[in-house]
Amino acid sequence: MDGKYIVSFDIGTETTSVVFGVADTTAPMGVRVMYQESLPSKGVSHGVVVGQAEFSSVVSKLWEGVKRHVKKAGKIVVVANVGAFSYHYEEKRQTNNLPARPIDNAIIDNLRDKTLNNLYIEPTEEVRRFLDIGYSIDSGAFSTTAIGCTGERIDARYYICYVKKESIESINKSLPRSNTVANIYTSASAKGAVYIGQEEKKSVVALVDMGAGTTNIAIFSNGVLTYENTLPFGSSTITSDLVIGMGITPELAERLKCYYGLMAKEKIRSTAKNDYRYVTIKDGEKEIKIDVDKYDFIVRARAEEIAAYVGSQIMKSRLGNKISYVMLVGGGAELQGIDKIFEDQINHKVQIPQLPSVLANEMSPKLSCAYGMFVLYARENKEADLFSDQGNTESSVPLPEDEEKKPEPAQQPKLASPEEGKTKDSKNIFTRFVGKIRDFGEQMGDGPLVEEEK
Numbered sequence: 001m002d003g004k005y006i007v008s009f010d011i012g013t014e015t016t017s018v019v020f021g022v023a024d025t026t027a028p029m030g031v032r033v034m035y036q037e038s039l040p041s042k043g044v045s046h047g048v049v050v051g052q053a054e055f056s057s058v059v060s061k062l063w064e065g066v067k068r069h070v071k072k073a074g075k076i077v078v079v080a081n082v083g084a085f086s087y088h089y090e091e092k093r094q095t096n097n098l099p100a101r102p103i104d105n106a107i108i109d110n111l112r113d114k115t116l117n118n119l120y121i122e123p124t125e126e127v128r129r130f131l132d133i134g135y136s137i138d139s140g141a142f143s144t145t146a147i148g149c150t151g152e153r154i155d156a157r158y159y160i161c162y163v164k165k166e167s168i169e170s171i172n173k174s175l176p177r178s179n180t181v182a183n184i185y186t187s188a189s190a191k192g193a194v195y196i197g198q199e200e201k202k203s204v205v206a207l208v209d210m211g212a213g214t215t216n217i218a219i220f221s222n223g224v225l226t227y228e229n230t231l232p233f234g235s236s237t238i239t240s241d242l243v244i245g246m247g248i249t250p251e252l253a254e255r256l257k258c259y260y261g262l263m264a265k266e267k268i269r270s271t272a273k274n275d276y277r278y279v280t281i282k283d284g285e286k287e288i289k290i291d292v293d294k295y296d297f298i299v300r301a302r303a304e305e306i307a308a309y310v311g312s313q314i315m316k317s318r319l320g321n322k323i324s325y326v327m328l329v330g331g332g333a334e335l336q337g338i339d340k341i342f343e344d345q346i347n348h349k350v351q352i353p354q355l356p357s358v359l360a361n362e363m364s365p366k367l368s369c370a371y372g373m374f375v376l377y378a379r380e381n382k383e384a385d386l387f388s389d390q391g392n393t394e395s396s397v398p399l400p401e402d403e404e405k406k407p408e409p410a411q412q413p414k415l416a417s418p419e420e421g422k423t424k425d426s427k428n429i430f431t432r433f434v435g436k437i438r439d440f441g442e443q444m445g446d447g448p449l450v451e452e453e454k
Helices: 052-068 105-117 165-172 187-195 236-246 250-260 264-272 292-316 338-346 365-380 385-389 418-423 431-444
Strands: 004-011 015-023 031-040 075-081 087-097 125-137 153-164 181-185 204-210 215-221 224-231 278-283 286-291 325-329
Touching: 004 052, 004 365, 015 052, 015 365, 031 052, 031 365, 052 165, 075 365, 087 105, 087 224, 105 125, 105 153, 125 165, 125 181, 125 224, 153 165, 153 224, 165 181, 181 187, 181 365, 187 204, 187 215, 187 224, 187 325, 187 365, 204 292, 215 292, 224 292, 236 250, 236 292, 250 264, 250 278, 250 292, 264 292, 286 292, 292 338, 325 338
Parallel strands: 004 075, 075 181, 204 325
Antiparallel strands: 004 015, 015 031, 087 153, 125 153, 204 215, 215 224, 278 286
């Protein structure tokens, strides 16, 4: 084989994307992209494959595009992401006595092997990622490396990702027979490879990836992933609320959401120079009058609840109180005014980052997850020397010490587990909001839908 190609599939609720290329230390972030494309998802719900035939048809089209860009013979490595119900993380610690010599890679490898051998793995799952969080020598502070250190005892901390086998099999069934998924990643950890730069590695940062069907929360300490979880809902729930609460089509609800976001009243005031309660929207050949107050109430209520759930998850992590700020990415981050909602609910500064300047002309933000998985695989498998300063480094980086978990604020909602979420009727999610909307309508009165009525 003359080389190794990397094919990265991002399986989303609304879009499935692929990034294809090779590791190249002369290219931005050490990877050279030869082909990238996105198609509307089919057979996918909450990032999980639920319709094999429909999903396979999309992957086949993307794979055809990959094959057209293969320049020469070489091994093809496939990586992909998994959805909310397909994985979970667990933190493990392992303590060993040390020999009378400086710590080397053999000692570290032995520690990892011992930890893996002691794991209990469910028959329906397999370990797909094994991350080194840090090491402590003789009960000292944790650092991201222990190479070269001496002492009597080493305490290692690992973060282990378990993935359901059926999720991996669903992806494999969609690939040509000669190819299988080499590694699995989650969207927040993958996007961390793109958005967590040198400045972010100096502190504790939470990255919130708000997609259509899921919202991923990942916490990075000095650039090292220390916590990740997924909520089984995203910005599409706002669209669903608008459909139910305002009696409009999903297509119109999505258009309103994308255009107004959480800034409907502000936009109307700035364009019409007034405070009209109703606006006329064209829906095909029809004209529909929209109650702006009702729209704002529905969108704001759901956005606040999603943000509160995110805040609850952040508080559950052991570094929740040490976070410097929150990075909000994904399609949901494009809703105007969403950053202010998150700041009010989680009591942390919220930033909506731009792509690094070296990537701004290379790709769309919608491809950042697929690109991030590409980068992670190259980094973890040492495909590019550029990544030697990521994760396991030769210089010791201190990690924040553990804190006792503080009780969650009373106003934070209790999050249902993914298992509970799977069995609930989706309509139950909106029951509380439909009631609020009904009360709102009774207070405001139906009234004549006159365009310029205040």
